[in-house]
Amino acid sequence: MSTPIPASGDPSGSMAAHGSRLDPHLARYAARTHGMTASEIRALFSVASRPEVVSLAGGMPNIAALPMDVVAATVAEMLSKRGHVALQYGSGQGDPILREQICEIVGLQGVHPHPDDVVVTVGSQMALDLVTRIFCDPGDVILAEAPSYVGALGVFRAYQVDVEHVAMDEHGLMPEALREALAMLAKQGRAPKFLYTIPSFHNPAGVSQPAERRAEILQICQNAGVLVIEDDPYGLLGFDGQIPQAMRAQDADGVIYLGSFSKTFAAGIRVGWAVAPHGVREKLTLAAEAAVLCPPAYSQLTISTYLSTQPWMDQVKAFREVYRERRDATLESLEQHMPEGTSWTKPDGGFYVWLTLPPGMDATAMLPRAITARVAYVPGTAFYMNGEGRRSIRLSYCFPEPDRIREGVRRLAGVLEEELELIATFGTAIGAPGTHGAGAPETTAPGPEVM
């Protein structure tokens, strides 16, 4: 029955790189859409998902640690008690009971909002999308760590926002670099709309800001009148059992705090939240209603029932142990196998190690050879808006079994050794800057599998 119109086509079609078919709608897209293309590494990751490849790329939580019978009992209970609410439209701001429970959870991190200050979202990704939507015009600038979360960069790109990266050290974002970035922008007559930061167990850097550094960063931002977006998906996943105090605990009006149940319960329910000052919360809710009407009551009431009927903190502790064991396997095998000149961060929580390769190496160019050697990672360029990160790699230890991690690191070390030999022989590795894809900034989104 279908009678498609022949594609008239735009011969200048920039889609050509990602499909042989021309897109007849090309001339119709919004300005924000023109930079929106699938990342080159996306195709590689479809290969990397084969079982013979050890993937140290994906940031998928290890939900095998979550007993399925507990989930099943929770959902049965939820449907019997609040089924007709779970299946219906709900508030755009989120379920009131869940918002109270979220207040209790963030209380563990020293944050004590009113439930009215909480907006429930479809994962904290949506909270970040909405925050950017309400604050950022095209051409605005924001500050983010160098490197920063790839999913956040995708949002900033989608809203045509410039990102000024701020350097980190082993204690996270450097206050001195933040001051310099602010001074540099002020010289250009630009005021950043906000600082986006992940103070605890950073993705991808695997480092955390100590308390005194958080205070210093907050002070700098307060003095400069810069809003802070504190993204905190891993705050409860510190391996020593200590829960870092959130930046929002020290500043209720200058910080928007983003949280998520993806790592403490399950990512597939897509429930996150923002804690925001009154006026901002009102705008976030209106923006959320335009975006999705309301977050899924079905997901919200599932996690709400789970929190009220299950020993959820014991489960968080179980998750911590799962990830600590994997972090240990990662660090031990890196120590054992990595060639000289390689360095890496030592995470105290979260999912990631940030690896820096010896000089002259290019992690982006090396990726196809690593996948051929049956190990996958995310090259550092994915975590920058400016093409930096070529000598860096993000290793995710959250998902594979410890033995697989060890095997993956061994394989990766083998690839590095080969590269180093090539450099020693020819002065450069194959595919170093100047060859395929190298030198260009990573301006595109690699997809949810690498978040």
Added chain:
Amino acid sequence: MSTPIPASGDPSGSMAAHGSRLDPHLARYAARTHGMTASEIRALFSVASRPEVVSLAGGMPNIAALPMDVVAATVAEMLSKRGHVALQYGSGQGDPILREQICEIVGLQGVHPHPDDVVVTVGSQMALDLVTRIFCDPGDVILAEAPSYVGALGVFRAYQVDVEHVAMDEHGLMPEALREALAMLAKQGRAPKFLYTIPSFHNPAGVSQPAERRAEILQICQNAGVLVIEDDPYGLLGFDGQIPQAMRAQDADGVIYLGSFSKTFAAGIRVGWAVAPHGVREKLTLAAEAAVLCPPAYSQLTISTYLSTQPWMDQVKAFREVYRERRDATLESLEQHMPEGTSWTKPDGGFYVWLTLPPGMDATAMLPRAITARVAYVPGTAFYMNGEGRRSIRLSYCFPEPDRIREGVRRLAGVLEEELELIATFGTAIGAPGTHGAGAPETTAPGPEVM
């Protein structure tokens, strides 16, 4: 532990109308955020949710017709078979099995896409948000029916898109009015980015386009090079059991089709979809990933399991009967009680009757008095971007029991009679144009409870 900074405040705060607290972040918002304020009628609806008020306002599906034990069995089955997929991150485009099932469903409406052409979204609201995001720059113009879906207008407003309303008659959008609107825009040198239309069982107008009119509208749009966004949440809910053929069935490349499980299963799972041409689908997926990473696997696998294990079409038939009975109660009691000079549409499916009041009346101004008389509706102005609709009312018959509907219509008729008496005595109703809130366009979002 919280030490809030005192709000410095912006004394010019336009938030003043919606809260006594000033918003210290006011100067930071994006241009698109400035028009984003809560609707005045929102406060009224919080009153309207009291049990003594018969609400003919909300568009909530009647999920009481969905057996909870069936849902519980479905979820238990889903968790036992695909639990670890349901709780994990998934594809940004949506679950592949669900996308195949969606192809079967739209096949009932003559639409035969490839599963790759389907993008699963958080309700079809998100599909509409993404379509607008990828196509519309601020200041772009789109075409929509007069009146149009309030949630769509909220999206267009959020992206600073101008809406040119196109008149309808009892067979929906009028081709002649569409030609005129296109000619008028062409004279202004403007090309609409798309036509947004609900051809079947229109929200709020309660009318449907016959097949020949759909073909004519498609032809006009093809000739003018205008993309069609076909929003079809009610397509399976025709009371005579006939399923209208979708516009997308006749044009695979010029139509983006939006569908939803909100009315055929449950709104609380928030699962909708777009069927889009290849290039557009790719952009939609990238935009979806920036917005939410991926739609909830938990919801998707629930509906997928439901479709594969339950006689879902029997349930759709049960829903049809529920709504047909309520439509009948509405039309009968309107016939019985409404004063002369009042007219209304006669829906063959869907949730809504569009009521036109006698000359001189103002449905927006009358709403507080109606709520005092314990009946609620949505005034027509909510469904226009340009302040029109003052003489119109949307009555939703989807949710209340038939006897409650009859009582609500009786109460509404009483309010109308009183208004008409006032007009006969004083020449105008209290609160007619010129008094509180009247005359101004409804530029704000009334909230999800009236969708």
